[in-house]
Amino acid sequence: MLEVEVISGRTLNQGATVEEKLTEEYFNAVNYAELNEEDWDTLGLQEGDRVKVKTEFGEVVVFAKKGNVPKGMIFIPMGPYANMVIDPSTDGTGMPQFKGVKGTVEKTDDKVLSVKELLEAI
């Protein structure tokens, strides 16, 4: 298990499939976390592995991907998976904290829920 800072944000694929949310393409565009290569090795991850991301606000299982992020940071594309773990408090602004939430990431055998299952689980 590693301690990380979770950030979320747009990607080209997320944007290109955002009007097709119930398709496989959208599911694939938002259901992963990018990790730094060193963190990837520490967790002993292989292509296709899943990770469980936990913060004080929730947890979510996503696919693991090697990405261009600094050590100790993971990036989850904006969308329903990221929203399971981001900080909903808004400090009076109306804006939840979608970026920079402290959490942990660990390898898991649990499955990645579909978009529908995710909504049912809320």
Place this chain on the structure above:
Amino acid sequence: MVENVICTFCGSVCDDGQFDIEQFKSKKLCKLGSSKFSKKERIKAPMIDGKEVSYEKAIEKAAEILVNAKKPLLYGWASTVNEAIRLGVILTEKVRGIYDQCASVCHAPGTLAVIEEGLPGGSLGAIKNRADVVIFWGANPMEAHPRHGMRYSISAKGLLIKDRKQRKVIVVDVRPTKTAKLADDFIQIKPGYDYPIISALRAIISGNADVVPDEVGGVSKEKLMELAETMKNAKYGAILYGLGVTQSRGRDRNIENAVKLIQLLNRTTRWVIWPMRGHYNVVGAGEVPAWEAGYQYAIDFSRGYPRFSPAEFSAVEVLKRKDCDAALIIASDPAAHFPKAAVKHLKDIPVIQIDPFPNMTTLLANVVIPSAVAGLEAEGTAYRMDGIPLRVKKVVDSEYWSDEQILEKLLEKVEEFKG
């Protein structure tokens, strides 16, 4: 082939697209625009609790829900045209509900900063023609606004800045994004340290470099001195900021601090600051209620007059507090884009959805009303990210009603029920 099609995806609102009606395919647009102007699965017909009904029946049911609710939330509006938003604001007032829009979870912290400090801004045209230094701060246009760089801010050929070599592009971000790869300089900062870094730049530029420590938010003092020098020496500089600034620690205060930095620079040179707005008409979703009711978002009409308070009336706060008993969601998908603590209440109340495409909100909506895609099947006016109004076109015919048509009918029904 239809020429000069106006793209209704991102805030860049490119006005030079082409659309081949026979092949149903666009040309010249980016990956996001091409997906917008392509054939996709649609909501087939209006539905009440999953059963297909006529537009009239669905609208009648929607009106009934809104009229019977004590305090409905009317949320979305960023992906529709000003004509529809105008009706939405009137409708919200009629049903004494809460008007909130997508900027609430996007660029609204910038709006709060502007209320405090004003906005030293410029149009995208001015940036293209004049900006010799462009800083993308927490913004990644290569993924969120793919043609922005080419048309306005990175490689754009302008009147005074004639090519890429004459423009210095700097990216400030927490990770090396695709945009960072195109920049002359990439400054990697620690997440949540925008505020102290901006403060350090203000200190250096105002002649107080001695108070700045050796390192701020992961950036060396030396690097900050270099950046401050570049900013001071610019003839026309632009900070274009993204959600990296508004959605992380500091939120509105980050922007407020950045505006103060720009004011300081403007004592000796010319700088502008502008948000990289996301949806094609999210500016309209704020401007229209501003010219109708005085506020851009988080507006409560429950007392019969508009009150603005994001801490109380922004959609996420309202839903977390379970302070609405019905919701109308239009041109947006909060079930996919709100934190789960807010989505939870949406599952427990009657929800009306108006949207062209099935999405996660469709899965929890009781009344679903499909609409025409603005810019493709319906026309109207949209504000580009810099506030320039553009008339989006109707390119193909459609059986679907436009948002404007639906809201007109809904408003009529609500007035009828209220007597």
